[in-house]
Amino acid sequence: MSARIIDGKAIAAGLRAELKEKVEAFGKTGRTPGLAVVLVGNDPASAVYVRAKARQTVDAGMQSFEHRLPEVVSQDQLMRLVETLNDDFAVDGILVQLPLPPHIDATALLSAVDPAKDVDGFHPINAGRLATGDTRALSPCTPLGCIHLLKSVEPDLTGAHAVVLGRSNIVGKPLAQLLLGENCTVTIAHSRTRDIADLCRTADVVVAAAGQPEMVRGDWIKRGALVIDVGINRIARDGGYRLVGDVAFDEVCDRAGAITPVPGGVGPMTIAYLLQNTLKAARQRSGAAAI
Numbered sequence: 299m300s301a302r303i304i305d306g307k308a309i310a311a312g313l314r315a316e317l318k319e320k321v322e323a324f325g326k327t328g329r330t331p332g333l334a335v336v337l338v339g340n341d342p343a344s345a346v347y348v349r350a351k352a353r354q355t356v357d358a359g360m361q362s363f364e365h366r367l368p369e370v371v372s373q374d375q376l377m378r379l380v381e382t383l384n385d386d387f388a389v390d391g392i393l394v395q396l397p398l399p400p401h402i403d404a405t406a407l408l409s410a411v412d413p414a415k416d417v418d419g420f421h422p423i424n425a426g427r428l429a430t431g432d433t434r435a436l437s438p439c440t441p442l443g444c445i446h447l448l449k450s451v452e453p454d455l456t457g458a459h460a461v462v463l464g465r466s467n468i469v470g471k472p473l474a475q476l477l478l479g480e481n482c483t484v485t486i487a488h489s490r491t492r493d494i495a496d497l498c499r500t501a502d503v504v505v506a507a508a509g510q511p512e513m514v515r516g517d518w519i520k521r522g523a524l525v526i527d528v529g530i531n532r533i534a535r536d537g538g539y540r541l542v543g544d545v546a547f548d549e550v551c552d553r554a555g556a557i558t559p560v561p562g563g564v565g566p567m568t569i570a571y572l573l574q575n576t577l578k579a580a581r582q583r584s585g586a587a588a589i
């Protein structure tokens with residue numbers, strides 16, 4: 299039996315259409331939500347993602363502010379830019395595109411973003427709010443997208459054993475918190491975990507965010523399990539390049555109940571939730587949580 303394919307591209311498009319209406323309604327407060335994106339250097343993939351963010355922000359009826367800085371920009375210059383954006387009333391959301399060049403202290407920079415404008419959800423205050431179940435939390439976009447995709451197949455995840463492969467601050471750790479919020483039993487596995495394949499075989503939900511191309515094999519997956527693939531790996535194959543996830547898609551399809559593809563799974567949801575977070579930040583900043 300072949301798994302149901304979860305169409306993240308279509309689900310994200312639906313979310314953006316709904317969001318556009320909510321942004322229009324928010325306009326009655328006399329404000330338009332604004333998102334500022336900071337891009338440092340010339341990483342081609344980052345440039346593509348930032349362009350997509352700016353286009354989708356404008357399509358949703360929000361304002362987009364782009365700040366492109368050279369690879370050699372200093373920590374001080376970036377800190378000053380973040381301060382300026384923190385103080386700019388028109389800016390509701392601030393996103394610093396990752397990765398940053400190695401000479402930049404990313405932790406210090408991300409902690410300088412006003413938590414009320416932290417639409418990436420990377421600030422320690424938002425991480426704490428997520429961990430304590432505070433609904434004001436702005437939570438990281440990729441994990442929010444993963445939960446949405448899971449719930450599109452199984453609205454009630456109560457009691458499911460979810461195995462998260464990867465312990466990053468951007469995906470693995472916040473996703474584990476969100477899964478706990480859905481009443482899952484959560485295991486985080488990582489590069490030092492023993493018997494990872496056996497562990498995955500006990501999972502009702504597997505989320506692969508390990509950064510290892512096609513690491514999750516078909517025989518790791520319990521029949522009917524839900525599989526979410528966060529990986530985006532460009533690998534050389536058949537004389538060209540191919541995009542693959544952290545899941546060996548064809549093998550896993552034969553056993554999973556549902557699976558996200560790469561591309562067209564989690565990736566588009568990340569940007570859709572960035573836009574949702576920008577509206578949430580705008581509402582919270584204006585005290586208009588109900589609009």
Ligand SMILES: Nc1nc2c(c(=O)[nH]1)N[C@@H](CN(C=O)c1ccc(C(=O)N[C@@H](CCC(=O)O)C(=O)O)cc1)CN2
Pocket residue numbers: 343347393394395396397418439440530541560561562563564565566567568569
């Ligand atoms: N500040 C941040 N930096 C980064 C984040 C983030 O959430 N915040 N996540 C990733 C990059 N990213 C968004 O920034 C992102 C990655 C992938 C996609 C996407 O739609 N991917 C497509 C495939 C596109 C391709 O061909 O490469 C898909 O999966 O269908 C959107 C956003 C790291 N940096």
Ligand SMILES: [Mg+2]
Pocket residue numbers: 306527558559560561562563564565566
């Ligand atoms: Mg994808």
